[in-house]
Amino acid sequence: MTTLLFSSPIWRNGFFTLILICTLSAVTAQTPDPDKDAVVVDRLYDQVLTDSRCYAWLETLTKDIGHRISGSVGAEKAVAWTKSVLDTMHLDSVWLQPCMVPHWVRGKAEEVLLLPSGKGHAIKLAALALGGSVGTSTAGVRAEVVEIKHWDDLERLGEAGLQGKIVFYNRPMDPTKIRTFEAYGGCVDQRVVGASRAAKYGAVGVLVRSVNLRIDDFPHTGTLHYDSAYSLIPAAAISTLAAEKLSKNLQINPKTMVSIKMHCQTLPDAPSFNVIGEIRGSERPGAYITVGGHLDSWDVGEGAHDDGAGVVQSMDVLRILLQTGYRPRHTIRCVLFMNEENGLRGGKMYAAEAIRKGEEHLCAIETDAGGFTPRGFTFDGEASVFSNFYEKIRTFQALFDPYGLKLSKGGSGADIGPLKVTKALLSGYAPDSQRYFDFHHTADDTFDKVHKRELELGAGSMAALIYLIDKYGL
């Protein structure tokens, strides 16, 4: 029959018509078809709002598994459990990608005491050792405190003023920044590099005001980076309430003393995994679109917003796409990265493997800004390709307008950052940021702080973006 068709004039007409249709399709495939795409996007949101799994999954991840710092039993359980869930989802493949991770342990709870100047009781300051910090001796560190609000003060005081002292970084977040991540960026340097900068002048310990806009009693931990040129001194975050109290005390008595006892230590690197599931593309299986969050959390609270939300949303994105009957052209991967918080080993390994195998990465989306109501996506990429990508992305804006999402240039996510060199388009899912730093890296980052619909709308938004990128390419 095929032969007959090939030799018949009717077929030849048909052939040309076919070519014409294909050509037209290729042309029209470059820009969204507003009506049809709106229907699909709507169906994806409907699906997640009526039949999602992410909220129930988050309950298991936070309540049954709990916090899960790299190298911990919690992290191990989280790997096994998320893989077991992906295994039930009728994906084309699910696997573990090994990577070695730092293994820092807090040990017995830290104790930071504001010592009385005369008689009277010491006051306990709510504190958490910073991730990666060294511990103290059993006797602890006991010294006068010097409050630092600007890096300049450190230089000005120098060795004469800081030798043997505990440096107390007390620069607060700027409340006037509308996006709280900007305010975070404006003071997290104290936490990350404060210890070594103080050690340079002979300080014996560091306390950092928690990176939090509220005045409350939850200390916010987070990673620190030591500069090996200087002594490794112990460093802890204290709650904003404790920081206010300590600061007030120092105004009254500049010779205020504090004692710090911390039992944390860094053990040898431990084996762990990224958890990956994928739906194989029907047309370009060798080209990948990744959506992911990070599976590890800090070792307090439940890692609900940071980043349990991103984990369960990423998993549900694949489920939603399949449930609505969508079969992607490119391969869609959900990647649950290990060790974002204190090493980024998972993200680095994922990129290294992609490069080693010569994989073509079209796009990677990270959700690591909490499970709050969606506000948009930000986009980034390697300079030589980004403007073309972004031009295409802008054509999707109208489809997100009914859902209140804005597509704009901006940062993406720590885990997908290493993929930038592969010339993938990188995107950060950007939910509303007002409440994020209330919970970030604290014992208060628990399941009850996440709102079901807000979480679901995030998953729907990512499913919609992936659908559009998959359909139209970049």
Next chain:
Amino acid sequence: MTTLLFSSPIWRNGFFTLILICTLSAVTAQTPDPDKDAVVVDRLYDQVLTDSRCYAWLETLTKDIGHRISGSVGAEKAVAWTKSVLDTMHLDSVWLQPCMVPHWVRGKAEEVLLLPSGKGHAIKLAALALGGSVGTSTAGVRAEVVEIKHWDDLERLGEAGLQGKIVFYNRPMDPTKIRTFEAYGGCVDQRVVGASRAAKYGAVGVLVRSVNLRIDDFPHTGTLHYDSAYSLIPAAAISTLAAEKLSKNLQINPKTMVSIKMHCQTLPDAPSFNVIGEIRGSERPGAYITVGGHLDSWDVGEGAHDDGAGVVQSMDVLRILLQTGYRPRHTIRCVLFMNEENGLRGGKMYAAEAIRKGEEHLCAIETDAGGFTPRGFTFDGEASVFSNFYEKIRTFQALFDPYGLKLSKGGSGADIGPLKVTKALLSGYAPDSQRYFDFHHTADDTFDKVHKRELELGAGSMAALIYLIDKYGL
């Protein structure tokens, strides 16, 4: 000196220059000056994020005064306290505008029992009488329950199926609506007119599924409207959890019985007040821009999101404008409306007085959608003037982009609705709607559900909109 100037050629040149400048100012005053206005808008947001009072005021209103249904002691206290606060704010006038309000009282807590079919215990269903409902006799109402999901079912069953029964309206909110107010609009009719529609066919009582997207055990009260053509039968809302339970019971046993005891009653109208404060305009004091929320709440919880948030935001808008040194051209009024929930008497009185006095109302903004993170403003107005207004409003959009607010057409607010006939531009402040119906009209609408920064950003947004309307007119 003036005479000299008038006769001098130098003056004449100066005069023409002056005219030119005035003309140019008049022309340029028609559209925003992006740079200068952005600075002012930024200053307004900075002010509210660093030195607001709204959150502390909300704590007093919710924790010290509590709920405040029209005619109650709580409402009286709220009037006196908000006036006393406005009195400290260095406004040009503060006064009480009298209005008579409905006075409905719940009395002893209602009791709704799901009765066992054989032996066994009755199960208590979490319920709240609807506002305005009649009570039951001391013995209560005890009858079989008929579940209704669509109005059509009611007509179909008719008197034969409904006579002597308790009608149970169980149409849920549609979770696929992105703006939850749309889903609310899609099922609140059951609560508002369900009692009389059931009474028409001889039903003896009504239970309504709470208008809530979550499955939880908080009943949501709200107003009902009786049609005086039919018997006034008692009506209560039951929690979504109770609704699911009752529905399941009816599937097993279609003869399931419920007993309802309610002690509510409507007393004679009581005297009350709108609370009003104003900053007199420097150029057009007889032209008004109003910002307001409603002071009354339902008689459960603390009326935190509904509408304590709107009350304290409206008060803070005036304070922020003054604090930044802004002196408005038009008169800016903060109006705390009484009786939005069950009568709208305050809103009607405010409009009636405006009309009686021939006041020119340029614009009125209502904040009655919760103290959540800002998403935008919606605008409405009398058909003959609205399109011109809206065209001007659209020129402000770019100034709100950095804050994530979208200006669009849409409803405004119940209290300011009666001002529409004065040809004022009406605007509804539109915060994110995802969490609103979790708390709306429940015992769970408490202070701790409101986020300080989200509340403040709302006040900043309204201050910015008022600044622009005041500067450029409409």
